[in-house]
Amino acid sequence: MDSNNLMQFADAVASGAVRVVDLTFTLSPDFPVIVLPPEFGQAAPVRIQRISQYDAAGPAWYWNNLTFGEHTGTHFDAPIHWFTGKDLPNNSVDTLPVSDMIAPACVIDCSAEAAQDPDFLLTIPVVEAWEKSHGRIPPRHWVLLRTDWSKKGWRDYANLKDDGAHTPGPDAAVMRWLVEERGIIGLGTETIGTDAGQAGHLDPPYPAHHFLHGGGRYGLQCLCNLDQLPPTGAVIVAAPLKIQNGSGSPLRVLALLPVGQA
Amino acid sequence: MIEPIAKPRRKNPLSRTRLPMSPPRARSRASHGFTRAAAEGRFVLQCCGACSTFCYPARDACPSCLSADLVFVDAPRRGMLLSETTLHVPADVYFRERAPWRVGLVAMDCGPKLVAHLHADCEEGRPVTMSFQLDKSGQAVAFAHPERETPNMTDDRQWREMTADPKFRRVLVTNGRSIVGQEVVTALKAAGASIVFVGVAEPWKPFRGEETLRALEGVQIVPLDIGDEKSVADLAADIGGKVDILVNTSEHVRVGGLLDRQGTSVVRDEIDQTYLGFVHLAQAFGPAMRMRGSDGVNSAAAWVNILSVYALANWPVFGAYSASQAASLSLSHCLRAELRPGGVKVVNVFTGPLDTEWFQTVPPPKVAPRMVATSIVSALKRGLEDVFVGDVAEDIRQRLAANPKALERELGS
Numbered sequence: 264m265d266s267n268n269l270m271q272f273a274d275a276v277a278s279g280a281v282r283v284v285d286l287t288f289t290l291s292p293d294f295p296v297i298v299l300p301p302e303f304g305q306a307a308p309v310r311i312q313r314i315s316q317y318d319a320a321g322p323a324w325y326w327n328n329l330t331f332g333e334h335t336g337t338h339f340d341a342p343i344h345w346f347t348g349k350d351l352p353n354n355s356v357d358t359l360p361v362s363d364m365i366a367p368a369c370v371i372d373c374s375a376e377a378a379q380d381p382d383f384l385l386t387i388p389v390v391e392a393w394e395k396s397h398g399r400i401p402p403r404h405w406v407l408l409r410t411d412w413s414k415k416g417w418r419d420y421a422n423l424k425d426d427g428a429h430t431p432g433p434d435a436a437v438m439r440w441l442v443e444e445r446g447i448i449g450l451g452t453e454t455i456g457t458d459a460g461q462a463g464h465l466d467p468p469y470p471a472h473h474f475l476h477g478g479g480r481y482g483l484q485c486l487c488n489l490d491q492l493p494p495t496g497a498v499i500v501a502a503p504l505k506i507q508n509g510s511g512s513p514l515r516v517l518a519l520l521p522v523g524q525a
Numbered sequence: 526m527i528e529p530i531a532k533p534r535r536k537n538p539l540s541r542t543r544l545p546m547s548p549p550r551a552r553s554r555a556s557h558g559f560t561r562a563a564a565e566g567r568f569v570l571q572c573c574g575a576c577s578t579f580c581y582p583a584r585d586a587c588p589s590c591l592s593a594d595l596v597f598v599d600a601p602r603r604g605m606l607l608s609e610t611t612l613h614v615p616a617d618v619y620f621r622e623r624a625p626w627r628v629g630l631v632a633m634d635c636g637p638k639l640v641a642h643l644h645a646d647c648e649e650g651r652p653v654t655m656s657f658q659l660d661k662s663g664q665a666v667a668f669a670h671p672e673r674e675t676p677n678m679t680d681d682r683q684w685r686e687m688t689a690d691p692k693f694r695r696v697l698v699t700n701g702r703s704i705v706g707q708e709v710v711t712a713l714k715a716a717g718a719s720i721v722f723v724g725v726a727e728p729w730k731p732f733r734g735e736e737t738l739r740a741l742e743g744v745q746i747v748p749l750d751i752g753d754e755k756s757v758a759d760l761a762a763d764i765g766g767k768v769d770i771l772v773n774t775s776e777h778v779r780v781g782g783l784l785d786r787q788g789t790s791v792v793r794d795e796i797d798q799t800y801l802g803f804v805h806l807a808q809a810f811g812p813a814m815r816m817r818g819s820d821g822v823n824s825a826a827a828w829v830n831i832l833s834v835y836a837l838a839n840w841p842v843f844g845a846y847s848a849s850q851a852a853s854l855s856l857s858h859c860l861r862a863e864l865r866p867g868g869v870k871v872v873n874v875f876t877g878p879l880d881t882e883w884f885q886t887v888p889p890p891k892v893a894p895r896m897v898a899t900s901i902v903s904a905l906k907r908g909l910e911d912v913f914v915g916d917v918a919e920d921i922r923q924r925l926a927a928n929p930k931a932l933e934r935e936l937g938s
Contacts, residue, residue, distance in 0.1 A: 310753055310754070
């Protein structure tokens with residue numbers, strides 16, 4: 264690539280000709296985290312502990328100690344997160360190829376369906392219908408599932424009932440198909456996981472985790488502002504923290520899009 | 526007869542809050558025999574092992590036969606009020622602020638004479654029932670009650686100085702998600718608490734009993750995750766100045782000790798939710814409570830911890846949990862000392878295994894959550910400091926006192 268093009272890109276970002284949309288929730292203690300049955304180990308919630316704030320513990324400076332699990336807030340799932348991806352090379356956040364951290368996205372809008380049915384499942388026919396309008400999903404693209412779930416209050420967002428969470432996600436067939444037939448780089452969702460709330464009852468259970476990570480692909484979850492993205496044409500910047508042998512990490516997810524296309 | 530106390534009016538924001546003062550504190554080491562009994566609500570006197578004479582005040586030798594074999598034993602509570610004195614202008618600042626103050630001389634049926642604080646319905650020449658109470662400086666004092674119940678007797682001004690009665694007080698119950706928390710809320714409302722703030726962590730998670738809790742009159746649900754320093758500080762910023770009684774109902778019970786657990790995340794959760802949660806609460810709410818110890822009818826009065834009796838002796842089946850409880854017990858003694866200048870009591874309620882899901886596999890006897898709640902209210906009304914609820918808690922206490930090493934072996938077998 265001509266270095267002039269890269270400079271033009273930088274100028275375009277600075278001038279606003281390329282718009283940058285933040286797809287990230289604020290990392291805070293209030294944000295819901297995945298809930299497992301209590302006999303399993305739990306993700307540590309986000310904790311922000313003040314070290315000093317221009318006070319006796321540090322008169323001129325403000326800083327905090329942070330604790331959180333790898334899978335809290337808007338976060339990235341690496342292949343090593345799931346048993347299907349445990350033996351793949353470069354499967355953790357510190358070893359995955361950095362070039363994978365910048366990739367285009369196809370945004371499939373299922374917000375109407377999800378509003379009708381919290382257990383809405385993305386299927387192959389739904390994606391095929393999307394492809395009729397927007398073209399075949401190219402390889403190494405993110406598929407972002409827009410449900411507008413990120414606009415809900417926390418209780419409706421987690422939507423926990425006595426039989427588990429009820430949130431939308433992909434079915435098993437479409438996950439296998441997206442990975443094997445379309446070669447996507449990963450799936451991004453607005454919900455707490457890449458899988459549907461009831462995905463433990465699908466075959467295989469948690470198919471997004473199963474097929475994405477088994478295929479060396481990635482997950483992004485707890486995204487917001489997907490409604491500001493065009494169906495195609497946005498480029499996603501998603502660089503997880505370089506945690507040693509990390510299975511995932513909270514991160515800042517940015518979408519770049521040409522102005523006028525949103 | 527006593528006029529019932531009225532619900533306190535809102536404070537005049539132009540008036541300075543009266544700072545807490547303590548009644549005289551000095552006691553001999555022997556006198557702490559009374560402190561120990563008062564903390565548990567028992568009435569004891571020294572009795573001579575040689576000649577069986579009861580004596581008072583505490584001393585090192587029998588006044589009758591000079592034997593050194595003086596033991597504190599449970600003693601009959603009945604006596605006669607020989608004389609009474611009303612102090613109008615006491616020299617001590619604490620009593621001066623509370624004058625007129627009545628004291629009297631009580632002749633016990635079992636022999637000795639006691640100088641005692643008097644309930645307003647005690648009459649000269651009439652029988653009285655005695656107790657030892659912890660006063661605002663945490664020391665045992667003798668208190669005379671009328672022999673029979675009288676109208677509004679718990680509203681007595683001098684008696685309320687000795688207790689932390691929830692009536693017209695505002696209470697924070699830190700965890701309303703648990704059955705224990707919900708029972709405590711109900712019991713406190715029934716005891717006349719004017720408002721009960723109920724902490725709910727992670728409000729996006731539904732919980733059993735939520736609708737009933739939300740529907741209760743005079744109950745206000747507040748966001749509170751005691752494991753999160755900021756959550757606790759935020760709540761204290763809102764309501765810290767009107768928490769008169771704090772009941773820490775947070776519980777985090779997990780089975781297991783050391784070797785059969787993998788990793789430390791469960792231990793860490795236990796420490797976060799138990800010990801650190803306690804630290805967060807104390808740092809956020811403690812200073813205002815200590816400062817408000819004399820703030821009228823609804824002064825800050827008590828801090829209640831619910832502790833496992835296995836804080837006293839580790840039960841390896843719940844070994845790591847026991848350790849987190851022991852840490853909290855130690856911390857409670859620190860808090861007790863630090864709140865004492867405010868006259869705020871720290872009440873430790875020790876229980877055996879509760880009849881809740883986390884002790885499902887433990888055989889009975891188990892303590893019903895309602896029993897914990899009624900014990901807490903009773904302890905507040907009686908001004909107690911150490912309470913053992915249920916048979917297991919009492920059993921562990923007695924075995925510990927008899928032979929700590931034997932108890933260690935027995936719990937570990």
